[in-house]
Amino acid sequence: MGDIALSIEQLTVEVEGREILHNINLEINRGETHALFGPNGSGKSTLLMAIMGFPRYRITNGNIIFKGQDITRLPLDERARLGIGMSFQRPPVVRGVKTHDMLAASLGGQGNEQSISHLAEEANLADFLDREINYGFSGGEVKRSEIMQLLAQKPELSLLDEPESGVDLVNIALIGQLINELLEKDIRIRDRKRAGLIITHTGHILNYVNAHTGYVMIDGKLSCGGDSHEILATIKEKGYEECAKCIR
């Protein structure tokens, strides 16, 4: 039990009165990275938002256990401080708030100017520190900025919502490299403390980041837990219809 980073039991989530997720069960151990596939609108992002604790995503049943603690009713910011972080698919523009400010916030008072510069250089965003966060950023810049903030935040569980969407091939490689650093892929799995859950449509990111377990979400239900590469191959060959059969 001590190795379990995240455990989700019978989770049901509704958004504005409409049930989106139905009885989701999921377990991620420390050191593991899981991938979540599924068609548009199937509820993948809803799952991540619910784990992160966004109030709009109301949990009507089930529990979320993080590091052995029931966080089902814990507010968003407390979950973040406990060690959950998220890279957004489409983060908002916050006018006036600079990339530098976001990094400083993500560092939670633990960093200094040197660590901020270092992170920005690593993400190839050194020229963006003085720019308003996400304002006029390209797709790749947004994604790099999101992962860069997580690198500052150092969460034990990273929720990555489509980190490669809208990103060219060169940038995917860099994003993959940053995610590997975030998830401590350079050290042995048994020594890793960090875990990740990645939503991917295309699976391109899995060419750079190894996710050993995968799931498919269809209509708010999880199916096909197993090897992520095999699942991706099945989806590519037979489409999501094949996965839907497992649920029915």
Place this chain on the structure above:
Amino acid sequence: MHQVEPPKTTKEKAKAVSAKPASLGADVDLDKYISSAEEMQYQEDPSQLPEEDQKRMAQAGIIIDEQSQRSGTIIQMDNSVIHSLTRQEGLEVMATSQALKRYDWILDYWWRAIAVDSDKYTAHVELNQNDGYFIRALPHTKVVYPVQACLYLAKNNLAQNVHNIIIAEEGSELHIITGCTTSPRQEFGLHLGVSEFYIKPGAKLTFTMIHNWTPGIAVRPRTGVIVEGNGIFLSNYVIMKPVHSLQTNPVARCVGENATVRFNSVLVATPGSMMDVGSSVFLDGKGSKTEIISRAITTGGDIVARGYVEGNAPDVKGHLECRGLILMGEGIIHAIPELRGTLAGVDLSHEAAVGKIAEEEVEYLMARGLTRSEATATIVRGFLRVDIEGLPPLLSAELQRAIEASEKDIM
């Protein structure tokens, strides 16, 4: 036979409109105020001023104890200029009354950038003038540190009538901080400040004004700016403390080719404050350009944020940005951006937005571990951040400090 009337003097013109209300803002009954005050003693060393007064001045950006960071200082308390000092060659800083005695030609600038008969407030200043400041950078002088000017209201119930003339001669560079403030004991008062700016060819003038009033003060500044060819005028206006009623709408005219004007305003209206603040720019010179940026926050007061740009010459460019944040309470923000182009080839644009802090933005920051109040404070701080192109770093840092010092009052 038609009789030709001799031209009216400014006093005659003023008398003719002494009851004329302003076209904008609530009317202020001038009869409720007195215009005379006791003569204040001249201070060779302003650090001898009462600590309480110095503290209020500091909140408006005026440094008394460490003047090495200033090229010049002028302080007017009520109706008396109590201190003036110039620390750089090629820079003149003195009371308007003194300048009028020294230079005949001042009258060439007197009521040229703004009409004396604009309204009853300009008329009142002309008829009851209580001095003001004259600041001039001689041709090609680059003023290293900013000049600071303080207009201080100490006497209760006083109408302070000041007339300022600021001239940046050809090729010069001048930076001014004006702090307008009151004694903390001031309950009721009126500040009427006429300021005329003349930016000669190739000159650059930055003007940073911080208002630090108390809830019973009415304020009616009247400002006119004339910018000649390749001249630059940058204005930063900050008011984050309570005021009873404020109406101002500086008017700048880019009369020369490639003249540039920027107006930045940071306005915070606390409960009971009424502000009607605008900026108007007429792009009359070919290739001239302007940017008007206004940031307004209400925590319960009312703000009308205006902006007007008129393009009257080829290749001019203007942009207006009014953004308002209703932070709490029942305050109102009314943004009125206006554009007028009178010929083909002008490029004018505006954007305006009024609303509350977006929940999505707060939650984004909370997902990084900030509490709700920390996230809100970060967003408000960002909203108020004024990054002004062309402002010297020292001045920019001071302005930011002044804004940050007031932030905690509005959270």
